[in-house]
Amino acid sequence: MDDFVLARVVHVLGVVLWIGGVAFVTLVLLPALRRQLQAGQNVENPAVLFERLEGRFAWQARLTTLLTGASGLYMLYVLDAWDRYGDPGQWWLWAMTVIWLIFTLMLFVFEPLFLHRWFEARARDKPASTMALIQRLHWVLLTASLITVAGAVAGSHGG
Numbered sequence: 001m002d003d004f005v006l007a008r009v010v011h012v013l014g015v016v017l018w019i020g021g022v023a024f025v026t027l028v029l030l031p032a033l034r035r036q037l038q039a040g041q042n043v044e045n046p047a048v049l050f051e052r053l054e055g056r057f058a059w060q061a062r063l064t065t066l067l068t069g070a071s072g073l074y075m076l077y078v079l080d081a082w083d084r085y086g087d088p089g090q091w092w093l094w095a096m097t098v099i100w101l102i103f104t105l106m107l108f109v110f111e112p113l114f115l116h117r118w119f120e121a122r123a124r125d126k127p128a129s130t131m132a133l134i135q136r137l138h139w140v141l142l143t144a145s146l147i148t149v150a151g152a153v154a155g156s157h158g159g
């Protein structure tokens with residue numbers, strides 16, 4: 001297996017673990033927590049419970065974001081394909097880069113700096129609307145990520 005193929009394998013494994021986790025949080029974990037909240041079964045701040053349950057995934061997401069970004073940049077370097085950023089037909093390359101940047105900022109900058117505290121404080125006052133907001137944000141990120149994956153697979157294979 002040459003370096004480029006290895007980078008592609010790492011890239012796709014990273015994407016599977018990362019976006020798969022986002023799908024689980026969006027489609028399974030958040031709806032379950034919101035149902036619990038609606039049924040009045042919550043004994044603690046739902047945002048705190050969410051952070052605790054999602055805590056392990058946050059580390060998985062940080063690691064896989066790094067692996068996906070590094071392997072993607074390595075592939076671009078080997079292909080010497082920087083000029084593809086100027087080709088509108090290869091929009092998916094921009095989509096990958098922008099999605100990567102959004103998640104990187106969220107996981108490494110915004111969340112540790114203020115987002116974590118802001119959500120926790122807001123959830124204490126307005127638990128239901130905060131959980132709805134968190135779920136909406138996850139839906140937007142998941143939808144954009146899936147469109148990106150579809151575009152990247154089709155685009156990388158001549159679609």
Ligand code: HEM
Pocket residue numbers: 008011012015019068069071072073075076096097099100145146148149150152153155156
């Ligand atoms: C800085 C961030 C990223 C860079 C520089 C990057 C770069 C690349 C490159 C150069 C390729 C190979 C293109 C080709 O063979 O013609 C690729 C493939 C791919 N990328 Fe990314 N990528 C990045 C982030 C992402 C993200 C965030 C996702 C998912 C949301 C993603 C999903 C994919 C997929 C699914 C493929 C196709 C793999 C295949 O079917 O062989 N990438 N990426």
